[in-house]
Amino acid sequence: MADGSDGTAFPAGWTAFDDPGFVALTGPVHHRVVDGRKQFAFKAEDKHVNLVGLVHGGMLVTFADRSLSIVAMDAMDGAGCVTIEMNVQFVGAAKIGDLVETVPEIVRKTSSLVFVRSILTSGGRPLVTVSGIWKVLKDRS
Numbered sequence: 001m002a003d004g005s006d007g008t009a010f011p012a013g014w015t016a017f018d019d020p021g022f023v024a025l026t027g028p029v030h031h032r033v034v035d036g037r038k039q040f041a042f043k044a045e046d047k048h049v050n051l052v053g054l055v056h057g058g059m060l061v062t063f064a065d066r067s068l069s070i071v072a073m074d075a076m077d078g079a080g081c082v083t084i085e086m087n088v089q090f091v092g093a094a095k096i097g098d099l100v101e102t103v104p105e106i107v108r109k110t111s112s113l114v115f116v117r118s119i120l121t122s123g124g125r126p127l128v129t130v131s132g133i134w135k136v137l138k139d140r141s
Contacts (some may be wrong), residue, residue, distance in 0.1 A: 010094075011099065014041060021113040023066050026059060033101075038074070040067040044094050044122075055094035058072065060120055064088070064130040071104040072134035073113040079136050081114060086132035098122040100139050 014030035017040075023029060030041045042063055050056040059101070065083055074080045094100050100122050107115040119130035
């Protein structure tokens with residue numbers, strides 16, 4: 001088992017994603033590939049809670065944005081992509097200790113846009129539905 005940033009065990013088969021910058025402050029985020037599809041997860045910690053003791057919506061959206069962005073960039077052969085729109089519906093809540101997972105799916109891609117959607121879950125319970133559009137950046141070199 002891998003360790004979470006708080007020292008708790010993370011389920012086997014997951015690898016911590018090396019993600020410097022903002023996400024490093026909220027992570028670690030873990031990933032794996034199952035049947036050719038990338039999956040992402042994080043273990044809810046004390047640093048993720050809101051004022052009522054549940055995982056903060058901002059953490060869930062940050063996790064969704066990072067996960068869907070990675071899948072969008074993969075779909076465009078590693079080209080840089082930026083989020084231009086995200087639609088989020090909170091349909092459940094996560095608590096400290098919950099493993100929050102998502103398996104993003106490409107809906108459509110064009111030469112300049114990628115449409116992605118996913119559902120964040122914990123223990124099979126839906127927490128957040130999310131869909132968005134990512135803009136493929138032009139090479140500026």
